[in-house]
Amino acid sequence: MLRYDKHDVFTEPVTDEEAPGYNDVVKNPMDFGTMREKVNQGLYGSGSAAAATLFDDFKLVFDNCRLYNTDESEVTDEAARIMALLPETFCSVLSASSKRNK
Numbered sequence: 637m638l639r640y641d642k643h644d645v646f647t648e649p650v651t652d653e654e655a656p657g658y659n660d661v662v663k664n665p666m667d668f669g670t671m672r673e674k675v676n677q678g679l680y681g682s683g684s685a686a687a688a689t690l691f692d693d694f695k696l697v698f699d700n701c702r703l704y705n706t707d708e709s710e711v712t713d714e715a716a717r718i719m720a721l722l723p724e725t726f727c728s729v730l731s732a733s734s735k736r737n738k
Contacts, residue, residue, distance in 0.1 A: 637668055637694065637718060637721070637722065637725060638668050638672070640717075640718050640721050640725075641668060641714075641718060643714060645711055645714050645715070646667050646668050646697050646701075646715070646718070647667065647668050647669050648667055648669045649665055649667050649669070649670060650662070650665060650667070650700075650704075655704060658704055661703060661704050662700045662703055662704055664696060664700070665700060666693050666696040666697050666700060667697060668697065671690065671693050671694070671697075674693075675690070687726075691722075691726060694722055694726070697715075698715045698716075698718075698719045701715040702715065
């Protein structure tokens, strides 16, 4: 999903400097970079439970975006564009992984 984030909107944690009051509004922040670190450290675990938790974190990124930004913002539009790609991309990766593990 990082490659679809062409403006690097969701690549790193949001700071209060770039989004004033973000941490007051969003109580459970998440971003693609943090997710990558969790994957690299094995924090999601393995199997279908790990896949479900990873998917939940993707949804959390976009839910947080909608919580902080207005529906008309460019950031929300970018989130919607990337979110639309998530189900197909996620299924493709899981399918390819499943075939490699057989």
